[in-house]
Amino acid sequence: GAGVSQSPSNKVTEKGKDVELRCDPISGHTALYWYRQRLGQGLEFLIYFQGNSAPDKSGLPSDRFSAERTGESVSTLTIQRTQQEDSAVYLCASSPGLYTDTQYFGPGTRLTVL
Amino acid sequence: KQEVTQIPAALSVPEGENLVLNCSFTDSAIYNLQWFRQDPGKGLTSLLLIQSSQREQTSGRLNASLDKSSGRSTLYIAASQPGDSATYLCAVRLNTGTASKLTFGTGTRLQVTL
Numbered sequence: 001g002a003g004v005s006q007s008p009s010n011k012v013t014e015k016g017k018d019v020e021l022r023c024d025p026i027s028g029h030t031a032l033y034w035y036r037q038r039l040g041q042g043l044e045f046l047i048y049f050q051g052n053s054a055p056d057k058s059g060l061p062s063d064r065f066s067a068e069r070t071g072e073s074v075s076t077l078t079i080q081r082t083q084q085e086d087s088a089v090y091l092c093a094s095s096p097g098l099y100t101d102t103q104y105f106g107p108g109t110r111l112t113v114l
Numbered sequence: 115k116q117e118v119t120q121i122p123a124a125l126s127v128p129e130g131e132n133l134v135l136n137c138s139f140t141d142s143a144i145y146n147l148q149w150f151r152q153d154p155g156k157g158l159t160s161l162l163l164i165q166s167s168q169r170e171q172t173s174g175r176l177n178a179s180l181d182k183s184s185g186r187s188t189l190y191i192a193a194s195q196p197g198d199s200a201t202y203l204c205a206v207r208l209n210t211g212t213a214s215k216l217t218f219g220t221g222t223r224l225q226v227t228l
Contacts, residue, residue: 003157004157009155033215035218040220041220042118042203042217042218042219042220042221043203043205043216043218044218045215045216045217048215056215059215091157091158093157093158101146101148101163101207102160102163103160103216104157105157105158105159106157107155107156107157108157
């Protein structure tokens with residue numbers, strides 16, 4: 001079956017511009033996670049969604065970052081007024097439930113801020 | 115704050131060798147530990163998951179061990195093959211109640227040469 005998909009695969013933007021990154025989770029997965037992987041660093045948790053519950057935003061690095069999810073489907077991560085330090089690979093993962101150990105990862109979006 | 119460290123950062127071995135990747139974590143109150151594989155341009159793939167009550171897990175040529183009290187895990191790869199070349203990440207999940215937010219190490223980049 002189809003896995004987690006993300007778009008775009010690559011995004012180059014200028015400093016100060018806003019960007020939107022999209023994640024399509026596996027159908028039926030109620031939990032969705034966003035992670036960031038900066039060069040030479042491990043993945044950093046950003047935010048997760050579970051069903052209709054309030055999302056856990058504790059990992060978002062600043063108020064320039066926000067994310068939305070419509071029901072149990074697509075999620076969008078928005079970065080406003082991008083900075084060079086936002087350059088990273090942004091990974092999305094979904095799982096059947098919030099307390100389910102197995103997370104299925106998408107291929108990521110590589111964001112480059114010039 | 116949980117910190118996860120992986121040693122070495124990079125490793126190159128000839129085909130056929132057995133090898134060990136190391137992962138250490140600072141907070142022993144974990145729920146489980148996972149080893150992932152990351153290929154360029156692709157998402158993460160879960161290899162092995164060890165619950166906190168377990169000592170090891172095996173899958174094919176892979177064996178992962180966990181010593182929770184000392185904050186260490188190892189991933190043993192037997193008879194390495196060029197197809198094993200990838201970045202290997204370990205990740206820990208804290209005790210229940212924190213959902214499946216994972217804390218990742220920085221990874222070990224493995225190259226298996228012919």
